[in-house]
Amino acid sequence: MNRRLILVGFIGAAVMVFTVWVAALINQDPDVSYASPADFIRRIVVNGAFVFVGCVLWARRPDNRIGPLLVIYAFAWIIGGNLAPAAGENLPLWAGHITSAVSALYGIPLVWLIVSFPTGKLVRGIDRAAVGLVALDATVQGAMRVIGYYIESAGRFWSRYYPVPNGVVALFVLCIVVIRLRRASPVERRGLTPVWVASGTLALIFIASGIQTLAIALTSKQAYALASSLDYASMLIPIAYGTGLLRLRSRRAGVGKLIIELSDQPAPGKLREALVRTLGDPSLELAFWFPDAQSYVDLDGKPFHVPDQDPARAITVLERGGERLAAIVFDATLAEAPELVASVGAAASLALDNERLHAAVRAQLEEVRASRQRIIEAADDERRRVERNIHDGAQQRLMALSLALRRAQRKVADDVGAAEAIIAEAAAELSIAVSELRELARGIHPPILTDDGLGPALQALVDRSSPPARLAIDPIGRLTPAVEVTAYYMATEALTNAARYANASEVSIDVHRDEEVLIVEIRDDGPGGADPSKGSGLRGLADRVAAVGGHLHVDSPPGGGTRLTATLPCA
Amino acid sequence: MGARLVVVDDSAEFRAQILALLVEEGYEVVGVAPDGRSAVAVVARTRPDAVLLDIQLPDTSGFDVARELKHAAPDARVILISSREAADYGDRLVRAGIPFIAKNDVSGVSLAAAIGTDR
Numbered sequence: 001m002n003r004r005l006i007l008v009g010f011i012g013a014a015v016m017v018f019t020v021w022v023a024a025l026i027n028q029d030p031d032v033s034y035a036s037p038a039d040f041i042r043r044i045v046v047n048g049a050f051v052f053v054g055c056v057l058w059a060r061r062p063d064n065r066i067g068p069l070l071v072i073y074a075f076a077w078i079i080g081g082n083l084a085p086a087a088g089e090n091l092p093l094w095a096g097h098i099t100s101a102v103s104a105l106y107g108i109p110l111v112w113l114i115v116s117f118p119t120g121k122l123v124r125g126i127d128r129a130a131v132g133l134v135a136l137d138a139t140v141q142g143a144m145r146v147i148g149y150y151i152e153s154a155g156r157f158w159s160r161y162y163p164v165p166n167g168v169v170a171l172f173v174l175c176i177v178v179i180r181l182r183r184a185s186p187v188e189r190r191g192l193t194p195v196w197v198a199s200g201t202l203a204l205i206f207i208a209s210g211i212q213t214l215a216i217a218l219t220s221k222q223a224y225a226l227a228s229s230l231d232y233a234s235m236l237i238p239i240a241y242g243t244g245l246l247r248l249r250s251r252r253a254g255v256g257k258l259i260i261e262l263s264d265q266p267a268p269g270k271l272r273e274a275l276v277r278t279l280g281d282p283s284l285e286l287a288f289w290f291p292d293a294q295s296y297v298d299l300d301g302k303p304f305h306v307p308d309q310d311p312a313r314a315i316t317v318l319e320r321g322g323e324r325l326a327a328i329v330f331d332a333t334l335a336e337a338p339e340l341v342a343s344v345g346a347a348a349s350l351a352l353d354n355e356r357l358h359a360a361v362r363a364q365l366e367e368v369r370a371s372r373q374r375i376i377e378a379a380d381d382e383r384r385r386v387e388r389n390i391h392d393g394a395q396q397r398l399m400a401l402s403l404a405l406r407r408a409q410r411k412v413a414d415d416v417g418a419a420e421a422i423i424a425e426a427a428a429e430l431s432i433a434v435s436e437l438r439e440l441a442r443g444i445h446p447p448i449l450t451d452d453g454l455g456p457a458l459q460a461l462v463d464r465s466s467p468p469a470r471l472a473i474d475p476i477g478r479l480t481p482a483v484e485v486t487a488y489y490m491a492t493e494a495l496t497n498a499a500r501y502a503n504a505s506e507v508s509i510d511v512h513r514d515e516e517v518l519i520v521e522i523r524d525d526g527p528g529g530a531d532p533s534k535g536s537g538l539r540g541l542a543d544r545v546a547a548v549g550g551h552l553h554v555d556s557p558p559g560g561g562t563r564l565t566a567t568l569p570c571a
Numbered sequence: 572m573g574a575r576l577v578v579v580d581d582s583a584e585f586r587a588q589i590l591a592l593l594v595e596e597g598y599e600v601v602g603v604a605p606d607g608r609s610a611v612a613v614v615a616r617t618r619p620d621a622v623l624l625d626i627q628l629p630d631t632s633g634f635d636v637a638r639e640l641k642h643a644a645p646d647a648r649v650i651l652i653s654s655r656e657a658a659d660y661g662d663r664l665v666r667a668g669i670p671f672i673a674k675n676d677v678s679g680v681s682l683a684a685a686i687g688t689d690r
Contacts, residue, residue, distance in 0.1 A: 391627070391654060396582040399654050399674035403588035406678045407595060429584065 005056045012055030012071060013048040019078055020044055042228055043078070046235050050074035053238035065120025069109045070238060076106035077234075097146050104141035107134045107166075111173050113237070114198045118333065130173050137165045163210040170206040174199055185283060185312065185331050194240040201234045254278045255343045262351035268358040269299060271351055275328065278344055285329040288352075288359035292367070296327060299355060301362025316345045318352065325352050371543045378540045389440055397433035401426050446488065453477070454484045458491055458509060465495050467504050467524070473511040479518065482548050483570045487511065487520050490552075493541050494522040494564055503527065504561075516571040517550075523563045530556040538564075573597040574620040574686050579610040579636070580652070581629050589623065589677065596679040598686075607631035607639075615643045621686045626653040626660070637669055650685045652677065 020043040051074045058067025080103040111134040112120075115127040122128045141162060148155025177199045184192060208230050258278045266274065272286045287296040287304040296304040306327055307313045314332045318325045328348065334341055404426040411419035441447075449457035455473050462469040478484075491509055498504040504524035511520050532538040532554045541564075545552040550568035576598050580586050586603055593600050601617040604610040607628045614622055622640060626633035637649045651671045657664055664671050670685045 392582075395654050396585055400582070400584040400588040402675045403585070403592055403677055407588070407592050410595065410679065 005059050008059040009052040009056040012051040016047050016051040016074060016078075017044050019075065020047060023078055039228070042231060046231050047074040047078055049235050049238040050077075053241050057241060064118075065116065066113065066118070066241065067120075069113050069116075069120055070241065073106055073109035073113065073237075076102075076109060080104060080106045097149070100145040100149070101142035103145065104138040107138045107169070110134075110198065110202060111169070114173055114195055114202065115176055117192065117195045117198075126176060130169075130176055133172060134169045137169045140165065163206065166206055166209065170202050173202060185333070186281075193243075194237065197236040197240040201237060204230055204233055255340070255347055258344065259347045259350070262347055265354055266351060268355050271348060271355050272299075275344060275348060278347075279330060279334055279341070281331045281334055283331055286348075286355070287327045287329065288356050289324045289326055290360060290363045292360075293363070297359050297363040299359050299362070301359055301364070301366045314341075316341050318345050318349045320349055325349060325356060371546060374539065375543050375547065378536070378543070386440065386444060390437075393436045393440070394433045397429055397436070401429050401433065404429065443492075445485075449484055449488050450481070454479060454487055454511070457484075457488055458511065461488070461491055461495065462509065465499075465507065467495065467498050467507050469495060469507040469509060471509045471511075473509075474513055476511065476513045476518065479570045483518060483568050486544050486548050486550070486568060487518060487566070489544060490520055490541055490564065490566055491522060493537055494524070494562075497530070497537060497562070498524040498526055501526070501530075513570070516569060518568045518570045520566045520568065521563065523561060525561045527558070528556045528560045528562050529558040530554060530562045573599055575599045575601045575617070576686075577602040577604065577610070577614050577617060577619045577622045577647075579604045579607070579613075579622060579628070579633075580625040581605045581627075582625075585674065592677070592679070593682070596682065598682075605629075607633075607636040610636050611639050611643055614640055614647055618644060619647050621648040621650060623650050623652055626651055626655070634663060634667055637667065648686065650682075 020040065023043075050070050054067045054070030054072075054074065056067070057064065058071065061067065079099060108131065112122070112131050115130050116122050122131060144154070144158040144162065148158050177195055180195070181189060181192060208226050211226075255278060258274055261274050262271065272284065275286065276282055276284045285298075285304075287298060287306055289295075290297045290301075293303075296306050298304045306315060306329060308315065312332050313329055314334060316328045316330070318327065326348075328341075328345060330341070404422050408419040408422040408426070411422065446457050446460070448460050454476065458471055458473060462471045479487075494509075495507060498507045504526035507522065507524045509520070509522050511518065513519070530538060532542055532552075538552075538554060542552045542554075545566050545568065548568055550566055553565045554562070555565070556562040573596070576593060578586060578589055578593070578600060580589070580603075583605075586605075590600055590603070601619050602613040604613045607630050610622070610624065610628075622644075624633045624636055624640075628636065633651050633653070637651065640647060640649055649669050651664070651667075651669050652674055653659075653671070654674045656673055657671050660671075672681050672685055
């Protein structure tokens with residue numbers, strides 16, 4: 001905590017001391033010794049504590065409303081608890097009425113403090129309802145005191161039954177607190193101590209005033225003793241917030257220990273443990289950015305879903321030099337300590353490399369496993385397709401042919417002319433079957449690719465292509481069979497897609513060699529919108545390209561044609 | 572007059588050849604069908620003595636069609652044909668108890684044996 005904050009706190013407390021002094025001057029009731037030194041000191045200590053902590057919090061986190069609420073509560077309490085009780089005797093009538101009218105308003109910031117922790121903002125409808133209810137109650141309480149001054153029966157009635165509406169409000173707020181605590185995560189529950197304390201105080205105020213009026217007739221001395229103990233009890237509220245601050249500071253000290261621990265390059269898995277210990281959040285998760293897939297993975301390389309829509313979880317993304325490294329996902333309550341999370345994140349970035357490498361290797365392994373599976377499935381599909389093609393095409397023709405020849409054989413002795421006709425028909429059928437088989441064999445593996453290399457094979461493919469295709473190829477010579485087959489397969493796949501889905505009017509194939517990589521670029525002027533994650537064709541192509549150590553880039557904006565670019569290492 | 576036959580096969584080339592062969596062998600072809608569904612309808616309508624039924628049909632298997640025909644036309648004798656060999660079907664042919672001719676073995680002799688010349 002820096003000096004400026006402490007100064008702000010002391011200035012606030014000084015204003016409070018002055019206020020209490022003024023209140024004491026005004027309020028000199030000999031019966032309950034409102035101006036006794038002990039009483040004066042108690043007011044200074046209790047309300048000073050509120051204002052000091054409130055001002056420090058306010059200066060430290062201007063966007064958080066807890067600080068101002070603590071300050072407002074303290075001043076409202078001075079007015080309600082110090083000025084109002086004897087105001088009638090020591091102030092002009094109009095001033096007495098005003099202090100009476102506002103005497104119960106301190107309940108508003110108190111309830112607000114309880115329901116809005118830790119931000120000080122009223123987010124949920126039920127929280128707003130609680131504050132609205134206490135505001136109504138406080139207004140009625142103040143109004144009834146003024147009315148009671150003029151109408152005696154109303155005054156008597158109210159002095160007996162005023163704890164009842166207070167009790168309703170208190171019960172409502174306590175219900176909200178109990179529900180919140182039941183639903184809270186472990187971290188949140190630990191952070192809710194100030195809520196416990198504040199709501200406990202609320203309950204005490206209610207019980208005390210209830211005892212005072214409903215059950216036992218206290219002497220004014222007893223009533224005074226009860227009121228002062230209650231006043232001291234309420235000091236727990238700023239103490240709770242103060243220790244909250246201190247705890248944050250002690251966690252800060254934990255960051256130092258974390259840095260020392262992490263400088264040792266911990267074994268995979270230890271980083272998360274260290275973060276859990278330092279932030280005190282067992283639900284903390286660590287996800288690593290996997291650039292290959294542009295998504296997060298866990299330590300085992302499995303896809304990790306970062307919950308960016310969950311209000312109960314907060315996310316801190318760790319970056320280095322503008323490059324995303326990882327994300328810490330933690331309990332949203334901790335997001336109220338952003339400096340702590342930021343310094344923990346900075347410390348974690350130092351030791352991230354080991355774990356990232358571990359996760360990346362696992363993720364790559366997963367990817368390789370998955371692509372191996374897909375390649376096997378694609379090969380099986382291909383075998384089935386070939387079997388079906390043979391069966392439906394050439395085989396049926398050959399079966400028909402064998403029948404035709406048997407018929408010719410029967411005829412040849414007594415009807416040579418008919419036999420000749422059948423044989424001529426059979427010969428025509430046979431040449432169709434042969435060319436079908438040839439086509440099929442070329443689809444399995446084009447002999448020209450093996451014999452003459454990629455250039456002539458692509459040229460033959462382009463010459464036969466049904467959407468008109470254009471080939472531009474550098475003299476690249478012979479490459480390894482795997483690279484030649486992959487580039488050729490890419491061209492056949494692209495031409496098939498262009499003919500089948502893209503309705504392209506022209507396809508262009510560019511092949512050139514850039515030192516140790518072969519770059520194959522195939523463009524069509526079809527409707528675009530191809531998605532490699534959907535169609536098995538492009539997926540299989542990407543797998544094949546990856547299998548030879550290359551990379552496939554698909555650029556297919558809707559309405560903008562499709563461009564496939566593969567870079568294939570060919571050293 | 573020879574037996575009345577229905578031919579069920581999806582290959583137009585094969586159908587043409589087997590129709591010519593059957594006519595030359597003296598059978599009367601009363602109907603043809605390219606798939607299982609129309610086969611059942613054609614057989615039910617024409618009441619043939621025998622059905623030459625391809626096993627690999629585009630919509631269903633010849634085994635399933637044979638089972639349906641047992642109810643739709645119990646008198647029709649079913650002969651399964653296929654471009655595969657009997658061994659490719661394991662014991663399904665034996666269990667079905669239906670005569671089988673591989674397409675490349677189809678001839679006047681094998682047909683006569685399967686259909687039966689007593690008619």
